Amino acid sequence: xxxxxxxxxxxxxxxxxxxxxxxxxxxxxxxxxxxxxxxxxxxxxxxxxxxxxxxxxxxxxxxxxxxxxxxxxxxxxxxxxxxxxxxxxxxxxxxxxxxxxxxxxxxxxxxxxxxxxxxxxxxxxxxxxxxxxxxxxxxxxxxxxxxxxxxxxxxxxxxxxxxxxxxxxxxxxxxxxxxxxxxxxxxxxxxxxxxxxxxxxxxxxxxxxxxxxxxxxxxxxxxx
Amino acid sequence: xxxxxxxxxxxxxxxxxxxxxxxxxxxxxxxxxxxxxxxxxxxxxxxxxxxxxxxxxxxxxxxxxxxxxxxxxxxxxxxxxxxxxxxxxxxxxxxxxxxxxxxxxxxxxxxxxxxxxxxxxxxxxxxxxxxxxxxxxxxxxxxxxxxxxxxxxxxxxxxxxxxxxxxxxxxxxxxxxxxxxx
Numbered sequence: 001x002x003x004x005x006x007x008x009x010x011x012x013x014x015x016x017x018x019x020x021x022x023x024x025x026x027x028x029x030x031x032x033x034x035x036x037x038x039x040x041x042x043x044x045x046x047x048x049x050x051x052x053x054x055x056x057x058x059x060x061x062x063x064x065x066x067x068x069x070x071x072x073x074x075x076x077x078x079x080x081x082x083x084x085x086x087x088x089x090x091x092x093x094x095x096x097x098x099x100x101x102x103x104x105x106x107x108x109x110x111x112x113x114x115x116x117x118x119x120x121x122x123x124x125x126x127x128x129x130x131x132x133x134x135x136x137x138x139x140x141x142x143x144x145x146x147x148x149x150x151x152x153x154x155x156x157x158x159x160x161x162x163x164x165x166x167x168x169x170x171x172x173x174x175x176x177x178x179x180x181x182x183x184x185x186x187x188x189x190x191x192x193x194x195x196x197x198x199x200x201x202x203x204x205x206x207x208x209x210x211x212x213x214x215x216x217x218x219x220x221x222x223x224x
Numbered sequence: 225x226x227x228x229x230x231x232x233x234x235x236x237x238x239x240x241x242x243x244x245x246x247x248x249x250x251x252x253x254x255x256x257x258x259x260x261x262x263x264x265x266x267x268x269x270x271x272x273x274x275x276x277x278x279x280x281x282x283x284x285x286x287x288x289x290x291x292x293x294x295x296x297x298x299x300x301x302x303x304x305x306x307x308x309x310x311x312x313x314x315x316x317x318x319x320x321x322x323x324x325x326x327x328x329x330x331x332x333x334x335x336x337x338x339x340x341x342x343x344x345x346x347x348x349x350x351x352x353x354x355x356x357x358x359x360x361x362x363x364x365x366x367x368x369x370x371x372x373x374x375x376x377x378x379x380x381x382x383x384x385x386x387x388x389x390x391x392x393x394x395x396x397x398x399x400x401x402x403x404x405x406x
Contacts, residue, residue, distance in 0.1 A: 002343065055269040126295040129271050129287070130309045130352055 007132075009058065015074040019196040027176070029166045033208070037179040039165030040208075042097040046104025046161065047154055053105070054112025071106040079103060079164050083171045091173040099168035107160065111153035115146045151216040156211055162205050225249055226270065226356065226386060231279035239265050240277070243272040245404055246385055252387040254400035261406040263390040264292060267358040270388065285355030285386075292360040292390075294341035302344040303329040310351040319351035320344070322377040339363040346374060350381060357387045363396055375399065 010018075012031060022028045057064040082102055086095045127137050169179020178197055185193035226247040231348060233240040242320040248252045255263045257261040268274040270283045296305045307316040320326045333341055342365040349357060363371045379399070389400060397403050 122291070122293065122295050122299060125273055126289075128293065129273065129289045130348070132308055135309060140297050140300055144297075171350075 004018060010195055014192055015195040015199060018192045019199050022193070022196055022200075028181075028200075031176050031178050031181055032204070034176045035166070035169060036204065037161055038093065038096045038169075038174075038177070039100045042100030043158060043161040044058065045097075046101040047108050049101075049156065050108025051112050051150065054109040055116065057109065057113045060114040067109070071109055074102060074106045075110075080171070083168045086168075087172055093171040093177075095134050095172045096165040096174065096179070098178070099167040102158045103164040104161045107153055107157045108147040108150070111149050112146055115149035116142060118147045142206060147219075151219065155209065155212055155216065158208055159205060162201075162208060166201055169211040225282075225284045227282040228270070228278055229280045231269065231281055231305070232277045233262070233265055233269065235306055236279055240276075243406075244279075247386060247388055248402060249386050250384075251401040252382055252389060252399060253402045253404060255388060255390045255404050255406055256392070256394070256397050257406035258392070263406055264372065266406075267360055267388060267390060270356070271358055273345060283356050286353065286360060287356045288344055288349045288352045288354040290349045290357070290359040290362050294333065294338075294340060294345040296332050296341060296344055296348075301330050301332055302336070302347070305333075305344060306348045307350045309348055310353075311330070315351050316347075319347040322374075322381075323347040324377070326372050340372060342366060343370070346378065348377065355385060356377050356385035357382065357385050359387060360390045361392065361396075362389065364391075364393070 053063075053067060057067055079099065083095060083099055086098050090098060123141055127141060132140075166179050166182070169177040170183050171179075173180040173183050178201060182194060182201075184198045185191070185197060226249075228243070228245040228247065230279050231240050231243050232238070233247075239260075239379060241264070243266075245255075245266065255266060257263055267289065267398065269276055270279045271287055271289045272283070273289075296302075297308070300308070302320065303316060306319055307313065310316055310319070317326070317329075320329060323343045323346045325340065325347050328344060331340070333344075336344070342362075342394065346362060349359070363375065366374060382399075387400075391397055
């Protein structure tokens with residue numbers, strides 16, 4: 001009953017039509033590029049710093065004692081709360097970067113910390129007896145142990161990070177962002193636009209996942 | 225030099241109770257006994273992997289340990305596993321040759337049989353060198369012919385060290401200068 005009434009639930013045809021019409025405009029691409037830049041830089045920072053933090057938590061017990069409560073708080077706090085808090089502290093264009101970073105960081109840190117903890121104890125004993133240096137141990141034992149978990153988690157974190165980043169854009173409406181266009185379309189009851197931008201978010205999410213899978217496949221190949 | 229005096233060690237139950245063992249320098253000593261008598265515990269204490277609950281344990285010098293299981297790094301080839309404990313490619317190749325494992329150089333542990341993995345683990349020990357060798361059932365997974373070749377090749381190296389060899393087999397204990405029954 002609702003389908004076909006463009007203001008409530010537009011037809012797939014009109015959504016695709018609007019999507020392709022928007023794709024012919026410069027602001028659409030500018031918003032896409034800037035949203036991607038913001039969210040992916042937050043994601044990259046979250047992956048790198050999360051991995052380093054996870055490793056530091058494993059190898060340096062005081063770091064673990066210091067950051068474990070922080071990670072628990074971050075993991076259990078609703079993303080919307082963080083977005084609203086960040087809104088008072090940092091600029092609207094930096095919020096999606098920060099929020100994505102904040103969502104990805106604990107996922108990657110936990111993954112690295114847990115998988116380092118699962119390193120084969122018998123092999124660790126062997127490296128101790130044969131006095132194998134930390135560098136060699138890292139390359140031949142720790143990294144091969146962590147890598148499969150790390151790559152899988154990086155893929156999961158990408159989806160989470162992307163969605164959190166878009167949510168942050170919707171709530172903070174930085175200029176030239178997918179989130180702002182989504183928010184505006186809701187405000188002006190342009191439901192077709194809402195669906196068209198949602199379609200864009202889904203397409204980018206799938207494309208990112210595919211690209212990362214390919215990249216991770218290469219990394220796995222090199223590491224094997 | 226090895227000191228092992230009045231050693232006590234317990235896990236869930238007592239494994240070693242005030243045990244004193246005499247390991248002669250430069251000799252091969254076989255530790256014989258049925259499972260659960262603490263033979264492997266003696267090696268773990270000597271290697272420093274475990275601390276004694278009481279008594280005195282000391283192994284002076286560079287200690288190499290052949291574990292009961294191969295403990296090869298799964299991501300590395302046989303050559304890389306051996307190369308890990310030595311500074312030169314030549315030493316690694318020579319050690320693999322000694323242990324009849326040269327043909328396994330490019331294979332990873334999951335591509336080898338149990339006997340092949342044991343030969344590579346022996347090669348790693350040979351490449352590591354050291355003054356004291358702790359060997360936990362070193363030849364148990366080898367077939368008769370391979371065992372003969374490997375023992376023949378390794379014996380000159382073993383004779384130049386203090387070796388503690390854990391075994392269930394009287395045949396393997398026959399290589400030893402001294403036998404201790406636990």
